[in-house]
Every structure is written in structure tokens, then in C-alpha cells.
Amino acid sequence: MAQVIPFDQRREGARAIPSPSTAVESGLCQALTARGRPCRNRALANEFCRVHQPPVPVERIGPFDAGRVRDVLDLLRRRAIGEYTVDEFGFDPEFTEALLLLVKLLYQSYWRAEWIGLGNVPSKGAALVVGNHAGTLPIDALVMMFGVLGEHPEHRHVRLLAADLAFRLPFIGPIARKMGSTLACDEDALRLLGAGELVGVFPEGYKGVGKGWKNRYKLQRFGRGGFVQIALRAGVPIVPVAIVGSEEIYPMIYNARILAQIGGLPYFPITPTFPWLGPLGLIPLPSKWIVEFGEPIRTDSFGADAWQDAMLVFELTDRVRHTIQEMLFENLMRRGRAFL
Amino acid sequence: MTSFSAARLGSAALMGRRILITGVSRYLGGKLAHRLERDPDVEAIVGVGESEPEVDLERTEYVRMDIRNPLVVKVIQTAEVDTVVHMNVISTPTRVGGPSAMKEINVIGTLQLFAACQKSPTVQRVVMKSTTAVYGAGPGDPAVFTEDMGLHSAPVSGYAKDAVEVEQAARDFGRRRPDVLLTVFRFANFMGSGIETPLTRYFSLPAVPTALGFDPRIQLVHEDDAIEALDRAIREDHPGIFNVAADGVLLLSQAIRICGRFPLPVPLPLATPLASAMGRIGVIDFPSDQLQYLVYGRVADNRRLKERFGYTARYTTRQALNDFVAGHRLRRFVTPDRAERWEQELYDILRRRGRTERAAISSGTA
Numbered sequence: 001m002a003q004v005i006p007f008d009q010r011r012e013g014a015r016a017i018p019s020p021s022t023a024v025e026s027g028l029c030q031a032l033t034a035r036g037r038p039c040r041n042r043a044l045a046n047e048f049c050r051v052h053q054p055p056v057p058v059e060r061i062g063p064f065d066a067g068r069v070r071d072v073l074d075l076l077r078r079r080a081i082g083e084y085t086v087d088e089f090g091f092d093p094e095f096t097e098a099l100l101l102l103v104k105l106l107y108q109s110y111w112r113a114e115w116i117g118l119g120n121v122p123s124k125g126a127a128l129v130v131g132n133h134a135g136t137l138p139i140d141a142l143v144m145m146f147g148v149l150g151e152h153p154e155h156r157h158v159r160l161l162a163a164d165l166a167f168r169l170p171f172i173g174p175i176a177r178k179m180g181s182t183l184a185c186d187e188d189a190l191r192l193l194g195a196g197e198l199v200g201v202f203p204e205g206y207k208g209v210g211k212g213w214k215n216r217y218k219l220q221r222f223g224r225g226g227f228v229q230i231a232l233r234a235g236v237p238i239v240p241v242a243i244v245g246s247e248e249i250y251p252m253i254y255n256a257r258i259l260a261q262i263g264g265l266p267y268f269p270i271t272p273t274f275p276w277l278g279p280l281g282l283i284p285l286p287s288k289w290i291v292e293f294g295e296p297i298r299t300d301s302f303g304a305d306a307w308q309d310a311m312l313v314f315e316l317t318d319r320v321r322h323t324i325q326e327m328l329f330e331n332l333m334r335r336g337r338a339f340l
Numbered sequence: 341m342t343s344f345s346a347a348r349l350g351s352a353a354l355m356g357r358r359i360l361i362t363g364v365s366r367y368l369g370g371k372l373a374h375r376l377e378r379d380p381d382v383e384a385i386v387g388v389g390e391s392e393p394e395v396d397l398e399r400t401e402y403v404r405m406d407i408r409n410p411l412v413v414k415v416i417q418t419a420e421v422d423t424v425v426h427m428n429v430i431s432t433p434t435r436v437g438g439p440s441a442m443k444e445i446n447v448i449g450t451l452q453l454f455a456a457c458q459k460s461p462t463v464q465r466v467v468m469k470s471t472t473a474v475y476g477a478g479p480g481d482p483a484v485f486t487e488d489m490g491l492h493s494a495p496v497s498g499y500a501k502d503a504v505e506v507e508q509a510a511r512d513f514g515r516r517r518p519d520v521l522l523t524v525f526r527f528a529n530f531m532g533s534g535i536e537t538p539l540t541r542y543f544s545l546p547a548v549p550t551a552l553g554f555d556p557r558i559q560l561v562h563e564d565d566a567i568e569a570l571d572r573a574i575r576e577d578h579p580g581i582f583n584v585a586a587d588g589v590l591l592l593s594q595a596i597r598i599c600g601r602f603p604l605p606v607p608l609p610l611a612t613p614l615a616s617a618m619g620r621i622g623v624i625d626f627p628s629d630q631l632q633y634l635v636y637g638r639v640a641d642n643r644r645l646k647e648r649f650g651y652t653a654r655y656t657t658r659q660a661l662n663d664f665v666a667g668h669r670l671r672r673f674v675t676p677d678r679a680e681r682w683e684q685e686l687y688d689i690l691r692r693r694g695r696t697e698r699a700a701i702s703s704g705t706a
């Protein structure tokens with residue numbers, strides 16, 4: 001019996017003959033050539049020649065491709081028996097890439113993030129990505145990290161350096177490690193850079209992320225330039241990144257210092273929605289984001305002991321800071337209103 | 341090939357050696373003695389331990405005594421020992437009668453042993469078993485510890501603190517007797533088919549208690565690799581401190597799944613009481629000071645061992661754990677085979693449902 005094949009499932013150029021019976025009897029291919037003439041090739045078992053084989057219909061399970069379903073089941077099985085690898089820092093790339101699907105929705109649709117200068121992030125080899133930090137919770141670091149993973153042509157993982165508080169907290173700590181973060185200390189930073197990784201660092205630390213609304217987009221002190229020393233010791237370029245949009249997600253109008261002290265936290269934010277709305281107050285506001293990566297600043301030409309040269313460290317720190325501040329102002333002007 | 345030639349070269353280096361092993365009554369010490377026994381070049385092996393050895397030994401001269409006993413000096417002198425392997429730093433307090441007794445054995449015992457070694461004109465080499473626990477485990481620690489990192493969150497109690505003090509004693513000894521070759525091994529947690537430790541018992545529990553909201557990195561070392569490292573330190577000259585740890589890291593949750601167990605998350609404030617309760621009823625002797633490890637995890641860098649010894653542990657952390665699972669015939673609730681079968685069955689069910697739905701649609705339209 002002749003199989004009925006819908007038009008859209010045929011190979012390009014192959015069209016069904018209105019009355020296939022003659023072709024079937026002749027043992028020739030049933031298809032029409034691109035010029036509209038009957039194909040004269042000998043038909044194979046299914047009444048089409050080798051050129052005009054219809055595509056194998058993709059098996060589907062519900063709305064999904066059966067192969068994809070299989071992959072997901074396979075992933076679940078492997079996770080269930082522990083058959084996956086984490087590196088010595090506890091980084092779980094599979095977990096992180098699965099999370100990207102979710103975070104991508106957030107930064108693409110909710111925050112409408114614009115990515116500028118992703119080409120300044122090296123495609124391979126180590127580099128230190130240095131950014132501004134804001135927004136009460138370190139969401140900006142995560143958006144930057146997932147942005148490079150999702151939008152950079154090489155889909156690189158940025159290994160974030162985080163404060164020890166992150167690793168002290170239940171649930172947060174293990175997830176931070178699974179996403180590739182580690183403690184902001186010289187040993188870990190140098191180890192990651194030595195392994196050729198992209199490392200992300202926010203030298204403002206708590207001073208940046210926990211600054212009040214009135215100081216928005218004003219870069220705070222850049223530590224003591226530890227990040228420059230690290231870059232010099234590892235001889236890796238510094239890629240400055242300016243993140244616009246994070247300041248508005250949780251506008252901190254007041255820092256309740258007493259509550260912070262009681263809870264052992266670096267600050268306790270009071271925002272227009274938190275803690276007034278309870279857990280709803282934790283929903284970040286939908287500001288418009290622009291993330292720009294500046295040109296890499298090379299550090300490999302200064303020599304091996306340059307990291308001990310305090311003057312050079314200060315100069316480079318200042319240069320990175322200025323670059324980021326300028327990019328921030330520029331993109332703020334360009335962005336216009338933060339919401340809608 | 342390389343290991344074969346190294347062994348040949350090594351046996352020459354063992355010619356006429358007289359070796360004293362402390363802690364020989366325990367598994368690892370016994371295993372080391374057993375291995376050295378098989379080498380005819382080793383002239384004599386003296387084993388010191390406080391109870392009957394776990395491992396059957398043939399020609400090891402076994403001396404049943406506590407290393408705190410001043411007779412140790414006599415043993416070293418009369419046996420003309422040239423190599424001392426100190427493996428008597430212990431981590432399980434209940435077996436010896438409480439934490440203070442453990443501290444006595446660990447610290448005072450080691451001090452006495454080193455005092456005896458210092459006096460001895462024959463001792464040329466000391467190999468000591470320590471632990472990566474000396475690095476501590478905390479949220480403010482670097483992810484990977486190297487040998488020359490300062491001890492960040494230096495342990496304040498228990499076994500780990502003993503190990504820090506024991507290492508200090510070793511360093512002092514090294515200063516006083518610079519002519520003696522001193523090798524200190526910081527072992528990761530032992531794992532394998534034969535050894536029994538609090539950690540192996542932990543992974544044998546039907547439901548494994550974990551700290552709610554934490555998933556530490558764990559790193560192991562296979563017992564055979566530990567023995568191999570000790571053996572090489574006896575044969576070859578490698579003075580210094582070395583981390584002995586397998587390649588690769590597992591998350592605790594992952595390890596529990598590999599063992600086919602279920603995690604039982606316990607809120608952190610309840611972890612210490614639970615651990616001590618379990619210790620008291622004899623389920624598991626997990627010193628509560630080591631709980632930090634099961635909360636924050638610890639990984640040590642094994643690069644120095646690889647470079648100086650030219651030895652890479654044959655088992656990765658995962659392989660060591662697999663060997664433990666196989667060797668202990670752990671009854672797993674979820675085995676890889678079973679999981680694969682479930683996956684196949686689930687897939688078949690989904691496919692069949694998909695097909696019947698499609699058939700229903702086409703018959704409906706027809």
C-alpha cells in the first residue's frame with residue numbers, strides 16, 4: 001500500500017504525484033523532481049528513490065521530541081545515582097547550565113538586559129572580570145555570570161568570588177559552590193586563574209551591594225586593590241564590566257543597622273517593599289539593565305614582582321575604577337528611565 | 341612498567357632495614373606491616389600496639405604496649421630500629437576510653453616516641469601519619485588546601501587539634517635531629533573495601549544524616565594508595581609534609597547516592613546532639629568536632645605528592661568509594677542497573693501513552 005505522506009514532511013523539491021498508482025506499478029520513484037517532472041529513478045522498498053527519501057518522522061511524546069525526553073530522563077537517572085562530576089571547588093556545570101534556562105528568562109524578558117562588548121571577554125584563557133556591585137542582594141553578579149554563559153559566543157563560565165557569608169548560609173552556600181563560586185581569597189583566585197578560568201570579582205564588596213539608594217551608581221572604595229595584585233601575580237588581563245539596572249531592583253532606602261547587628265549581617269535593607277510585604281518584598285523590581293564589558297587591561301607586561309609595587313597597584317585600581325564609572329554614567333544616560 | 345622498576349629499585353633501598361611501626365594493631369598499620377613482611381630485604385619489623393592486631397602478621401615482632409610506656413626507648417634501642425613509622429594518632433575516642441585518654445595517647449604518646457627517637461643513634465628515618473583535618477573546615481577557608489598554607493580555621497578541639505599538636509611535635513623533633521629524614525603525611529579520609537572508619541560506618545547507615553542546607557565537598561584516599569605512599573616514604577627519600585589524597589571530589593549528596601543510600605537532612609543546631617547520641621548508643625563513633633567536615637567540606641591539593649613522589653593515587657575519590665561499596669557488599673536501595681531499568685520503563689510508558697494518544701486523535705479525525 002502506498003503510504004500517505006503529507007506535503008510538509010517531504011524532502012525539498014519532492015512533491016507527490018496526484019495519481020501515484022502508475023508510478024507504483026512501474027517501479028519508479030513516486031516523487032516529482034524540482035522541475036515538476038516525475039522522477040525516473042528506480043524506487044526502493046517504500047516507493048521513493050534514494051534521492052527522494054521522505055524524512056524519517058520524528059517520534060514525539062506529547063509535545064516533545066522523543067530524543068529530548070530520553071535525554072532528560074537520562075539526566076535525571078544520572079543525577080539520582082550521583083553520576084556527574086564536580087570540580088575541586090564543587091562547581092557543577094550541568095546544574096549551572098540547567099539553571100541558565102531559568103535565569104535567561106529573567107534577564108531577557110524581565111530585566112530586558114542589553115549586552116555590550118561581550119567580545120572583550122576573552123574566548124579562552126584566564127581573565128579577571130571586575131564589576132560594580134549594587135542592589136542589596138548580589139543579583140548583579142549572577143546576571144553577569146549567567147549572561148556570559150548564555151550570550152558569549154563561547155558560553156564561558158565565570159567563576160565568581162564571594163564573601164564567606166555566602167558559604168556560611170545553608171542552601172545558599174552549596175548552591176553558590178555548584179554555580180562555580182568560591183571564597184574571595186588569594187589562594188582560590190590564583191588557583192582558578194592558574195587553571196585558565198574566567199574569574200569574576202566585585203571589589204566594592206558589601207560597601208557596594210549594601211549602599212543606600214541615594215548613592216546609586218557611585219562606585220565605592222575598591223578595597224585595597226587586592227584584585228589588581230591577583231591579576232598581576234597571575235599575569236591575566238582585567239576586563240572591567242559596568243552593570244546598569246541592579247541599583248533599582250531592591251532600592252534600599254534605609255539600612256537598619258541595629259537589626260543587621262542582631263542578625264550578624266553586614267546590613268539590613270529597608271526597601272519600599274521589604275519587609276513590609278513579607279516574602280513578596282523579595283521580588284526584584286523590573287528595571288531595565290545594560291551590561292557593558294570594557295576593553296581588557298593587560299597586566300602581563302609589568303614583570304613578576306609588579307604586584308608588590310604599591311604605586312602600580314594603586315594606579316591600575318584607579319584606572320579600572322574610572323573605566324567602570326565612565327561606562328556606568330554613559331549607559332545610565334543612554335538608558336533613560338529605569339522602569340518602562 | 342614504571343611501578344615495577346621502582347619496586348625493584350626500592351627493595352635494594354630496604355636492604356637490612358629495621359622498621360618500627362606504631363599503631364600496628366589497627367587496620368592500616370597492620371596492612372603496612374604485612375606488606376613489608378613480604379619483602380625479604382627488610383631485616384626486622386617491630387610492631388607496637390595496644391591490642392591484638394586486626395591483620396594477621398607473620399614475622400612482625402609484636403610488642404603489646406601503649407606508646408606512652410617508657411619501654412618504647414628500650415624497644416627502639418634493643419631492636420636497633422633505623423626507621424620509625426608512627427601511625428598511632430587516633431581519631432576515635434570511645435575505643436580507648438574517652439577523649440582525654442585519646443589526647444594522652446595522641447599527644448603525650450607522640451612526644452614520648454619522638455623523645456625516644458631523638459635519643460636513638462640508630463634512627464635515620466621517621467614517617468608519620470597525620471591528617472588533612474589539621475586544615476580545619478570552615479566557610480572562610482580556601483577551597484583547596486596546599487601543604488604550606490597556614491592553618492586557617494585551626495581546629496580547637498578533638499582529634500584534629502591533637503593532629504596539629506602531633507605535627508608540632510614532629511617539627512620540633514625535625515629541628516633537633518636535622519640528620520633524620522622526616523616525612524609527614526596528611527591523609528584525606530580513608531576509604532576502601534577493607535578499612536573501617538567512622539566515615540565508612542556513616543555511609544553504611546540506611547539513612548545518612550546530613551546537615552540541612554549544606555552539601556560539602558568530600559575527598560577520600562583509598563587504603564591501598566595510603567599504604568603505597570607509606571611504603572614509598574620508607575624506601576625513598578622524601579622529607580617534608582605531603583597531602584595524600586585522591587584526585588577528584590564528590591559532593592556529600594553525590595557520595596550518598598553512589599552508596600545507594602538516602603540522605604536524612606538534620607537542621608544544623610540538632611546535628612551535634614544527634615552525633616553524640618549516636619556515639620553513645622554505639623551506632624557510629626563520629627567525634628562531634630569532625631562534624632564541621634560534614635558541613636563545610638575540605639579538599640587538599642595532592643600536587644606535591646605527585647611531583648616529588650612521582651606517584652598518583654591509583655583510585656580517584658569516586659573509585660575509592662565504589663570499591664568501598666563493592667567490598668562491603670552494601671545493600672543499595674538504588675543501584676545503577678535498577679536506575680537504568682527504571683529509566684527505560686518510564687520511557688516506554690511515556691512512548692506508549694504518546695502513541696495511544698496519537699491513535700485516538702487520528703481515529704477521532706477520521
